[in-house]
Amino acid sequence: MKEEFKIIANSIQKNKSILDIGCGDGELMKFIYENISKKIRGLEISKDNVQKCIRKGLTVIEGNAEMDLQQFPSNSFDYVILSQTLQAFLNPEKVISDLLRIGKTSIVTIPNFGFWKVRFNLLFKGTMPVTKTLPNEWYNTPNLHMCSIKDFVNFCNNRKINLFKSLALTNNKVSSINKLNLNLKNLTSELGIFLIEK
Amino acid sequence: MNGFDEIKKIIVKKPLKLDCGVTITDYPLAYETYGKLNQDKDNAIMVFHALTGDQFASGKNPVTNKDGWWSYVIGPNKALDTNKYFVICANVIGGCMGSYGPSSIDKKSGKKIGINFPVITINDMVNAQFNLLDHFNIDKLFCVTGGSMGGMQVLQFIANYPDKSKIAVPIACSASHSAQNIAFNELGRQAIMADENWKNGNYELENKSPDKGLSVARMAAHITYLSKKGLQEKFGRKLQERDNIKFGFDADFQIESYLRYQGSIFVDRFDANSYLYITRAMDYFDLSKNSKGDLSEVFKNTKTKFFIISFTSDWLYPTAENREIVIALNAINADVGFLEVKSDKGHDSFLLDVPDFLNSLKNFVDNSYKK
Numbered sequence: 001m002k003e004e005f006k007i008i009a010n011s012i013q014k015n016k017s018i019l020d021i022g023c024g025d026g027e028l029m030k031f032i033y034e035n036i037s038k039k040i041r042g043l044e045i046s047k048d049n050v051q052k053c054i055r056k057g058l059t060v061i062e063g064n065a066e067m068d069l070q071q072f073p074s075n076s077f078d079y080v081i082l083s084q085t086l087q088a089f090l091n092p093e094k095v096i097s098d099l100l101r102i103g104k105t106s107i108v109t110i111p112n113f114g115f116w117k118v119r120f121n122l123l124f125k126g127t128m129p130v131t132k133t134l135p136n137e138w139y140n141t142p143n144l145h146m147c148s149i150k151d152f153v154n155f156c157n158n159r160k161i162n163l164f165k166s167l168a169l170t171n172n173k174v175s176s177i178n179k180l181n182l183n184l185k186n187l188t189s190e191l192g193i194f195l196i197e198k
Numbered sequence: 199m200n201g202f203d204e205i206k207k208i209i210v211k212k213p214l215k216l217d218c219g220v221t222i223t224d225y226p227l228a229y230e231t232y233g234k235l236n237q238d239k240d241n242a243i244m245v246f247h248a249l250t251g252d253q254f255a256s257g258k259n260p261v262t263n264k265d266g267w268w269s270y271v272i273g274p275n276k277a278l279d280t281n282k283y284f285v286i287c288a289n290v291i292g293g294c295m296g297s298y299g300p301s302s303i304d305k306k307s308g309k310k311i312g313i314n315f316p317v318i319t320i321n322d323m324v325n326a327q328f329n330l331l332d333h334f335n336i337d338k339l340f341c342v343t344g345g346s347m348g349g350m351q352v353l354q355f356i357a358n359y360p361d362k363s364k365i366a367v368p369i370a371c372s373a374s375h376s377a378q379n380i381a382f383n384e385l386g387r388q389a390i391m392a393d394e395n396w397k398n399g400n401y402e403l404e405n406k407s408p409d410k411g412l413s414v415a416r417m418a419a420h421i422t423y424l425s426k427k428g429l430q431e432k433f434g435r436k437l438q439e440r441d442n443i444k445f446g447f448d449a450d451f452q453i454e455s456y457l458r459y460q461g462s463i464f465v466d467r468f469d470a471n472s473y474l475y476i477t478r479a480m481d482y483f484d485l486s487k488n489s490k491g492d493l494s495e496v497f498k499n500t501k502t503k504f505f506i507i508s509f510t511s512d513w514l515y516p517t518a519e520n521r522e523i524v525i526a527l528n529a530i531n532a533d534v535g536f537l538e539v540k541s542d543k544g545h546d547s548f549l550l551d552v553p554d555f556l557n558s559l560k561n562f563v564d565n566s567y568k569k
Contacts, residue, residue, distance in 0.1 A: 041535075054505075054561045054565075055561045056565075057566075061536040063521075072528055073529055
């Protein structure tokens, strides 16, 4: 399992209820189901992936987070997971507000657009960046709203969202992000992992 | 038609007060079973049939000599695996395959009941079939499932008996019959009643049968079970055993011939009055009527695990209507999964060999049984 999923799973307490938004083929869900909590459900847009989840015995709803999150009642899950999907939404701001409403704690991960390789691509090659976490070309990327770790931290501060844990991931190494090292982590990290609350 | 003596029946002694106010008792309920009930009695699946279905969901139907309507789904190693599960399917009351219906004989007059049969609802059908749990001494079913009107019965079953099934799989259905659904049913009923042989529902007394009306009803309904794309691909403008159009009203086109054939074989196996009563029951179906439109309220007491399935090309019970059930269940934090299966085969997809549907159903059922 990828390091990102291990960090997410480690952030979740035993037997709590979880909604995994954009759960893909259910890899993370299955791990959590088997090791941490049976009370896990998923929302996934791809029919193929929904069927893969069903094959794994996972409870998944086929749907689009931007349209379908509103149907979930407030505070109905202990945790809501959004792994590397935020940047693909038409209205990420609305999705974040739905996450905060539905989940007591939300775990959001983002591919960091401030990563030095990304900056390097644009600065020296003059082309849109293609990296491990951003594998698509500009013309076929699903990503509409890219942001950097610093952008996300600023967003939370501006909206008075309680960002109580921030982690950075590079080459499978995890480190903490704090006020002092924010600029450095924004340059050296491929992925940001954030735990937020209302 | 022969084979009626092979129909299994229970006579339900317990009185059933129907929604219309009439109480029925000592009425026959015809059923069929597949597979074996295990010792723990935790492997029973109740399957509910659709408008023109019957209890012969799999194997050979001894009356029509055709394959059961859910032969793709029920059988050894199939989605509902009869090596593992005990599948029960009953003929709904109002039906014409041995259960209490308009073609049953009235004990007092010795004649067929016909139009004197009370108007029934989906709720009445489900309450009648619930007696089979007592008959087999089953405390709790493992699964309830069915498509179309069968799916409506699944929803009604969980609403009435929230702790009597571990899982529920309503397929291609709706929690409330739409104006369009009612309109199509009314078209069918009017076709039957416009047939001079219907005789105000007393055709049996005069040894007549409103075959033309029933056949037109079936033709109209059949169109609603298919998708435009499916029809176009199968028939297009292909002509029926002729090189050119004949400038008349014969069946020039294959689609005409096909529909006429579907209508003609249907009248051999189905009773016109049953068609009136069952379509009426579907039209009256509005599960959240008593909770002022709040469908969540209907399911608030259930711990049943749901899996809802719809089909992309089904315009009779479209995905949006299936999704309303998902939304209602989500609102009460019920355990619900949902899949819209891609298929060009329209509403009929749930009866056909659609691998994504059959595999997903099997995976869900088998995984739920393990846990």
